[in-house]
Amino acid sequence: MRTIRLLLEKEFRQIFRNKSILALILVMPTMQLIILPLAANYEVKNINLAVVDNDHSTSSAQMVNKIVASGYFKLCASPATFEQGMELIELDKADLILEIPAGFERNITREGSEKVFLAVNAINGVKAGLGGTYLSTIIKNYNQDILLKWAQASKIPAAPQINITASNWFNPSLNYNFFMVPGILAILVTMVGGFLTALNIVKEKELGTIEQINVTPIKKVHFILGKLIPFWILGNIVFTIGLLVSYFIYGIVPVGNLALMYAFVIAYLPAVLGFGLLVSTFCETQQQAMFIMFFFMMIFMLMGGLFTPIESMPKWAQMVAQFNPVTYLIKVMRMIVLKGSGFRDVLPHFFTIILFGVVLNILAILNYRKTS
Amino acid sequence: MKEQVIIADKLSKRFGQFMATNQISFSVSAGEIFGFLGANGAGKTTAMRMLCGLSIPSEGSASVAGFDVYTQTEEIKKNIGYMSQRFSLYEDLTVLENIRFFGGIYGLSDLQIKEKSDALIQQLGLEKEAKKLVAALPLGWRQKLSFSVAILHDPKIVFLDEPTGGVDPLTRRQFWDMIYAAADRGVTIFVTTHYMDEAEYCDRISIMVDGKIDAMGTPAELKKQFDAQNMDEVFYQLARGAKRKE
Numbered sequence: 001m002r003t004i005r006l007l008l009e010k011e012f013r014q015i016f017r018n019k020s021i022l023a024l025i026l027v028m029p030t031m032q033l034i035i036l037p038l039a040a041n042y043e044v045k046n047i048n049l050a051v052v053d054n055d056h057s058t059s060s061a062q063m064v065n066k067i068v069a070s071g072y073f074k075l076c077a078s079p080a081t082f083e084q085g086m087e088l089i090e091l092d093k094a095d096l097i098l099e100i101p102a103g104f105e106r107n108i109t110r111e112g113s114e115k116v117f118l119a120v121n122a123i124n125g126v127k128a129g130l131g132g133t134y135l136s137t138i139i140k141n142y143n144q145d146i147l148l149k150w151a152q153a154s155k156i157p158a159a160p161q162i163n164i165t166a167s168n169w170f171n172p173s174l175n176y177n178f179f180m181v182p183g184i185l186a187i188l189v190t191m192v193g194g195f196l197t198a199l200n201i202v203k204e205k206e207l208g209t210i211e212q213i214n215v216t217p218i219k220k221v222h223f224i225l226g227k228l229i230p231f232w233i234l235g236n237i238v239f240t241i242g243l244l245v246s247y248f249i250y251g252i253v254p255v256g257n258l259a260l261m262y263a264f265v266i267a268y269l270p271a272v273l274g275f276g277l278l279v280s281t282f283c284e285t286q287q288q289a290m291f292i293m294f295f296f297m298m299i300f301m302l303m304g305g306l307f308t309p310i311e312s313m314p315k316w317a318q319m320v321a322q323f324n325p326v327t328y329l330i331k332v333m334r335m336i337v338l339k340g341s342g343f344r345d346v347l348p349h350f351f352t353i354i355l356f357g358v359v360l361n362i363l364a365i366l367n368y369r370k371t372s
Numbered sequence: 373m374k375e376q377v378i379i380a381d382k383l384s385k386r387f388g389q390f391m392a393t394n395q396i397s398f399s400v401s402a403g404e405i406f407g408f409l410g411a412n413g414a415g416k417t418t419a420m421r422m423l424c425g426l427s428i429p430s431e432g433s434a435s436v437a438g439f440d441v442y443t444q445t446e447e448i449k450k451n452i453g454y455m456s457q458r459f460s461l462y463e464d465l466t467v468l469e470n471i472r473f474f475g476g477i478y479g480l481s482d483l484q485i486k487e488k489s490d491a492l493i494q495q496l497g498l499e500k501e502a503k504k505l506v507a508a509l510p511l512g513w514r515q516k517l518s519f520s521v522a523i524l525h526d527p528k529i530v531f532l533d534e535p536t537g538g539v540d541p542l543t544r545r546q547f548w549d550m551i552y553a554a555a556d557r558g559v560t561i562f563v564t565t566h567y568m569d570e571a572e573y574c575d576r577i578s579i580m581v582d583g584k585i586d587a588m589g590t591p592a593e594l595k596k597q598f599d600a601q602n603m604d605e606v607f608y609q610l611a612r613g614a615k616r617k618e
Contacts, residue, residue: 006476010465017464017505208458215424215454216477217446371445372427 003218007226011200015230021196029188029238033181033245040180040307047131048076050085050094057105063142067098072134082119089121096120096131108146170255170338177250182333183306185242189265190272190300190326193235195293197276201227202289205280214370224365228273235269236262255340264332264346268353271325274360281367300326325356374401377529377560378423382432383441385418392418394583395432400576402528405551405561407574411611415583416564417457420531423562424454437528450478453522453530453559457537459514461521463507467498470506471521478525492520512543516550523554530554532563536570548573568603579607581614 015021049067053060068075076094079085088094099117101107107114118135122128171178204210213223239262246252254261276293283289303310303317304326310318321327328349335341378400385393393415400406410416421427423436425445434441437451461470468489475485493502496516501509509517515535523530532551536544548570555561563574571577571591578588587594587610591603598606 003477006473010462010469010473013469014462014464207463208456208460209462211426211456211458212454212460212474213477214426215449215452215456216474217450217479218477371425 003222004225004229007222008229011226011230015234025192025196025234025238026241029185029192029242030245032188033184033242034249036184037177037180037250040184041176043176044127044130044134045072047073047127047134048093048095049073049135050077050079050088050097051075052079052082052085052097052099054102055100055104059105059108059146060100063100063139064098066142067135067138070134070138072131082117085119089119092121094121095124095127096135098135178252178338179334180306181246181250181252182337183304183330185239185246186326186329186333187301187304187306188242189235189239189269190329191297192238193231193269193272194276194279194297195290196234197227197231197273198280198283198289198293199286200231201277201280202283202286205284206286218370220365220368220370224277224361224368227277228270228361231273231276232266232269235273236265239265252337254337256336256342257340260343260346261333261336264329264336264350264353267350267357268325268329270357271353271360274357274364275325277364278360278367281364281369300324303327304330306330325353328353328356374403376400377402377438378406378434378436378562380419380423380432380434383419383422383429383434384431385415385422385427386430391583393422393429396580396583396585397432398578398585398588400529400560400562402560403555403558405555405563405573405575407571407577408562408564408580409566409571409577409607410564410580411614412566414580414614416580417533419580420533420562420564423448424452424531425449426454451528453525453527455518455522455530455532455535457533459511459518461506461514461518464505466505467493467502467509467517470517471524474521475524480525488524492524496520512539512547515539516543516547519547519550523559526557527559529560529562532561534564534566536565536567544570568607571603571607577603579610581610586610586613 051064053064064075067073073096077085077088079088082097082099085094085097085099089097097117097119099119101115101117104114104116116139118132120128120132168174201210204213243254243258243261275296279289279292279296283292299320302308303313303321304324305321306326310321310327313321332341332346332349335346376399378398380399381397382395383393383397384391384395396415396419408416408420418427422429422441423434425436425441425448428445429441436448439445439447439451441448462473465473471489471492472485475488480488489502493499496513498513498517501513506514506517519530519532519535522532536547539547544567551561551563551573563570565571574591576588576590577594578585579594580586587597587606589597594600594606595602598609600606600609
């Protein structure tokens with residue numbers, strides 16, 4: 001115990017003397033939590049729409065009004081011809097061209113149908129796809145409005161139709177922040193913990209101080225605990241800062257139990273710290289450690305279900321995600337924050353993540369050699 | 373005959389094809405100052421690391437303080453002090469914090485640490501620097517501090533790897549006074565150096581060339597054997613035959 005206390009004393013003194021590390025620990029998560037959710041938003045807004053209105057009628061104007069009023073589109077130009085519209089797309093000024101044919105109003109009224117033409121700039125696939133879908137939906141709605149109006153006017157029963165009423169469980173307002181912020185926080189906790197641990201030990205190797213430690217009768221387990229505990233505490237501090245940021249900036253209040261969230265993070269951190277430790281035992285320089293950690297962190301981030309659902313990945317990628325500790329933290333965070341899952345619901349994940357921690361730390365202890 | 377605290381028999385270390393240390397045999401008795409000389413790359417540090425339990429030998433046998441270098445490395449570590457070629461105290465800790473940390477790791481009690489650090493600070497004349505970061509100390513002081521920390525837990529043997537490299541002559545003299553003081557208390561000193569005047573201060577020396585020990589004896593014996601005026605000449609005669617380049 002005394003040895004561990006001495007190690008902790010030393011480690012904390014060094015951390016608090018290193019102002020840049022301290023800033024990294026405190027400021028980085030705050031900044032990233034403020035900035036990243038803005039970028040990690042799938043909602044497409046401000047789509048530039050060019051309308052070629054060849055009809056210039058009340059109906060065409062009504063439809064365009066309805067489109068712009070949806071809030072997703074910006075009417076950027078009203079070119080006279082489709083060719084002029086194409087030029088706008090080529091100059092990247094417009095994302096979509098809606099061409100309303102001449103005789104639009106007349107054909108709707110007389111023949112009951114009319115075609116409009118939609119051209120989409122598909123360089124940005126997401127924007128194009130979503131933009132096209134939004135626009136189609138709005139036009140469909142407009143279509144129904146007209147149908148309804150006629151039906152009332154002529155007393156003819158309207159065509160039967162299915163009305164869909166959706167209610168969004170767990171995130172009723174479909175607020176992306178509720179979904180992304182807990183996930184980003186999971187990544188931040190992982191990054192801070194993993195990188196700090198790996199770099200800390202490799203730095204001792206570079207300076208040669210680890211040799212002075214290795215020549216003492218200190219036990220390996222003590223040394224490793226002396227390295228894990230400080231970063232485990234720091235990980236919890238980062239997590240707390242993250243929760244405060246999510247509350248004060250995004251107004252996110254976890255539906256579930258806060259203590260359960262902490263319990264999971266407490267169980268989770270040894271896994272990432274053990275991973276950082278394991279990497280450090282293989283590296284001789286901080287550059288090596290940095291690159292290896294980056295390699296894995298990228299995989300952890302992109303394959304942990306933060307941006308894309310794991311269920312939609314190919315089978316083999318789903319297997320990879322199973323071996324990614326971040327997957328479980330992101331999942332559990334979302335379960336507790338959004339759904340209010342209880343202890344029973346997350347228990348299997350507890351077992352998995354503790355297993356990760358045990359295996360990684362045993363590997364790290366085995367691979368750390370006082371005598372080479 | 374005095375107790376032999378270090379016994380090496382055909383001790384070797386191989387890195388791939390390269391024999392860093394090639395079948396060296398020697399013994400050091402308790403309380404002796406044993407100089408371990410050799411050109412850069414002759415294999416001194418490798419040999420010393422094996423004796424300290426930092427590196428497992430490839431062949432041969434050796435015991436340090438009665439413990440085997442293959443199986444009892446952690447026992448050896450309890451009984452030795454080690455000062456490596458590189459400065460290896462924590463530069464971002466103060467003088468006192470370093471003493472406290474390393475003293476504590478070797479199992480000294482808080483009271484012992486307190487007494488020892490007071491004595492040490494006074495002896496080194498570091499009263500004003502005690503609470504300063506080690507990074508702020510000049511090299512000579514750092515080396516003296518490293519040595520003091522290495523013998524803080526009263527080890528049987530202390531291994532010093534080029535302790536006076538880059539240090540001014542006056543500080544070197546003071547450093548050797550500290551070595552003598554430790555030897556008088558019965559600590560066995562195992563020291564490598566490139567300064568031939570320092571070799572003269574040793575009770576006995578060995579000179580390594582290309583991983584092997586080519587000569588061993590008291591400074592007087594070696595000078596006689598090689599018909600040399602001083603240790604410099606002895607060293608030149610041996611090192612000139614070396615094939616390894618740095």
